[in-house]
Amino acid sequence: MxxxxxxxxxxxxxxxxxxxxxxxxxxxxxxxxxxxxxxxxxxxxxxxxxxxxxxxxxxxxxxxxxxxxxxxxxxxxxxxxxxxxxxxxxxxxxxxxxxxxxxxxxxxAPTDPAKPNYVGVPGPQGERGPTGAPGSVIYSGTAAPGAALGVDGDVYVRYETSLFLGVTSTTVSTWQKSAGAWAQLGGDVRGSAIYVNNTTTPSTSTKPGDLLIRTDSGDMWQRGASGWGSPIGNIRGPKGDKGDPGATGGAGPAGVVQSVNGKSAAAVVLSAADVGAIATTAAGVADGVATLGTDGKVPAAQLPPLSGGGAVESVNGKTGVVVLAASDVGALDLAAADARYVRPSGIPVTSVAGKTGAVTLAAADVGAEAAGTAVLLTGTQTVAGSKTFSSVPSSSAAPTADAHLARKSYVDALGGGEFRASDLGLLTWAFDPALGHSAPLYPGSGPIRVTAVYLRSAASVTKIAWHFGGYAGGLTTGSWAALYNASGSRVAQTADLSTAGAEPAEVHNAGGATVSVPLTAAYSAAAGLYYVAWRFQYNTGTGDGPMMLVAESAFGSPPNTFGLTPVRRFGSYATGGATAPASLTLASMENGSNRFWAALA
Structure with a gap:
């Protein structure tokens, strides 16, 4: 600069x-x-x-x-x-x-080759014209204009708004100042309002011409200059004439019950049997029904006597105070049982695994592997000899010592002897930045730029990074960056890059510097292809956007697809929105002429 x-x-x-x-x-x-x-x-x-x-x-x-x-x-x-x-x-x-x-x-610049070369020289600046007279001003308010407001020729519009019986009305009046005083132009402008109420209604907050209808009487009033005055009519019609009397009806039946439970008489008397009930005289007597005492139970006097006094007559043929022996119930006493059955305690085992005597078993006797001859699932153990696996052994952990087995993804991630992204604090990058073009380029204000990167192993992505050759700040709202998967779906994004905490750091040193912006949330990315997309919005007039590291981009349309797959490593979209889209249509991505470097961290 x-x-x-x-x-x-x-x-x-x-x-x-x-x-x-x-x-x-x-x-x-x-x-x-x-x-x-x-x-x-x-x-x-x-x-x-x-x-x-x-x-x-x-x-x-x-x-x-x-x-x-x-x-x-x-x-x-x-x-x-x-x-x-x-x-x-x-x-x-x-x-x-x-x-x-x-x-x-x-x-x-000259456009006609036939014309001689020339140098454009700006002409002199014209003179400034005279100051014009001030124009009139239109004021507005809810009260009449004050005397000190405005000058002659100014206009004032008054808006008076009131709420009465649920009706909101606005009256508009226009005033103009002349000879130092405000005067109203014409009358008030306001439509008439219709109010409905069922009691006496004051005329406050109403205007001449308004209409009031009383729902209790049907009377109508129209507001005059001094108030409601007298009713001007009624919404109810006049009372109709009285109708002619109707013909006399026939005599009704006698006022007696026709029948009760099958009985017809002027005075019906029903018995308990007529209503399917037991007569009260049957309570507590023989062949009747029992009653309940005050305790809610049948009194003992109404219970029938028990035959035999409730005592057991005999037990196994015995009466009186019966004591039963084992023989009375067909059982053996303890001594007879001991003599008939041998107790199991002390009986020796006949054989164990086909062995008799003082048996000692080995692992092979019970179909087991001897200690030290099988591989344990847990614990420390040394396995000797050559082993052949019918399927490839796998491990979820990366090796930590020279003698450890290594996973394929771990070996793939090591690459050759050149610098890897992890050597410089990054997860992956578009290419080794040392191979980039020495002259950085502007990405342009407004288009979406896209750079493909490849993660060789799963990782947690928290930042997007670029290398700026120079940047003085000044990104405006509508600037953003986002991460998309191989199908073009957005999986992570940054905040608006014009906001504090999200805008890239300024770069003013020789050779530039790598800058990074945080994602709004860490993304757990599986291994595979991803696209870094960004849109910078800045003032192209002062050139306050970043100059970015690129691969060699001198050719108008450099090749961006390599090998035997259709993956486009660099591209662009001519226009972009103020926020990162939910997905990118990869098939419509343009073959951008500038191949910008990007990385993940």
Whole structure:
């Protein structure tokens, strides 16, 4: 970046073929061999070469040709167009005065080859016109305008809003100030309101012309200048004439019950039997029903006597106080049982595993492996001899010592002798950044850039990283970055890159620096192909977007698909939204002319 003491001019331009296809190539701006700026203590030298981007455009900031205290002075830039497909590019001179800090090359470059080369010189600035008279002002409010408000010719609109009996009404009146005083123009503007109530209603908050209907009486009032006044009508119609009397009906039947439980009489008397009940005289007597005492039980006097007094007459043929012996119930006593049956205690085992006597068993006697001859599932053990496995042994842990077996994914991740991403604190990258082009490029403001990366083993991804050759800050809202899987579905994303904690760090040192932005949440990624996509939104006028590390991108459409698979390692979408899309349509990704480096961490 040039020192602040040197006035600069930003030059932009865009080159397209006649069919609208962006051209590729470079634009070279040549100044005198050396320019000295004593006030800024700096000497500038050499041409400035600007590469065209994917849209055929460029932007560059150069010292103004009329910078004060510059040595030499009175010179012009020599512009050379080096465009792909055009054998001989144009060369012409242009002035870049500091009075015009931004200029488009199409406005100052010659377009007719028959015309001689020329240098555009800005004309003088025109004189400033006289100050016009102030215009009228329109004020508004809910009360009448105050006397001190405004000047003659100003207008005031008053809005009076009231809520009465559930009806909201707004009255509008217009005032104009003349000869230092406000005067109302015409009358109030407001439609009439209809109120409904069932009691006496005050006229406060109402306007002349409003209508009131009483639901209790049906009377209607219309508001006059001083209030409701007298009813003007009634919504109820007049009372109708009385109808003629009807014919006399026939005599009804006598007022007696026709029958009760099959009995018909003027005075019916029913007995207990008539209603299927037991007569009260049958309670507590023989052949009747028992009653309940105060304790809720049948009294003992109403219970029938028990035959035999409730005693057992005999047990196994015995009466009285019976004591039974074992023989009474057909059983053996203890002595007889001991004499008949041999107790099992003390009886020796006849044989064990086919052996008799003092038996000693080995592992083979019970079909087992001897200690030290089988592999244990847990614990420490040394296995000797050569072993052959019918299937490949596997392990979920990475080796930690030279004598440990290694998983295939662990070996694959080691690669060759060159630097790996893990050697530099990264999980994976698009390519070794040391192989990138020494001249960084702008990604452009607005399009979506895409770079493919490959994870060789599962990992937790927390950051997206790029290498900036220079960056002064200034990303605006709508800038974002996201991670997509091999099918194009979004699996992780960052916050808006213009917000604190998410915007990339500024880079001003020689050689640039690797910067990273955090994901909103860590993503547990399986091994496989992923796409890093980002959209930077910035002010192209001041060039405050980042310059990014790229692979060699001089060719207009460099190859981005390699090998025998259709994986496109670099690409772009011409336009993007303010937030990361839920998915990318990989088949419609453009073959971007710039191959930007990206990494995961």
């Amino acid at each position: 040039l020192p602040d003491l040197i006035p600069t001019v930003t030059v932009r331009g865009r080159f397209l073929a006649p069919n609208g296809v962006p051209l590729s190539g470079a634009i070279v701006f040549r100044a005198p061999a050396q320019l000295t700026f004593p006030q800024a203590d700096v000497i500038l030298g050499g041409p400035v070469t600007v590469q065209l981007d994917a849209q055929g455009g460029f932007e560059v900031t150069l010292p103004a040709t009329d910078a004060p205290d510059m040595d030499p002075s009175g010179w012009a830039y020599i512009v050379t167009e080096q465009l792909a497909g055009i054998p001989v590019g144009r060369t012409y001179n242009v002035l870049l005065p500091r009075a015009q800090p931004e200029v488009d090359l199409a406005d100052i």
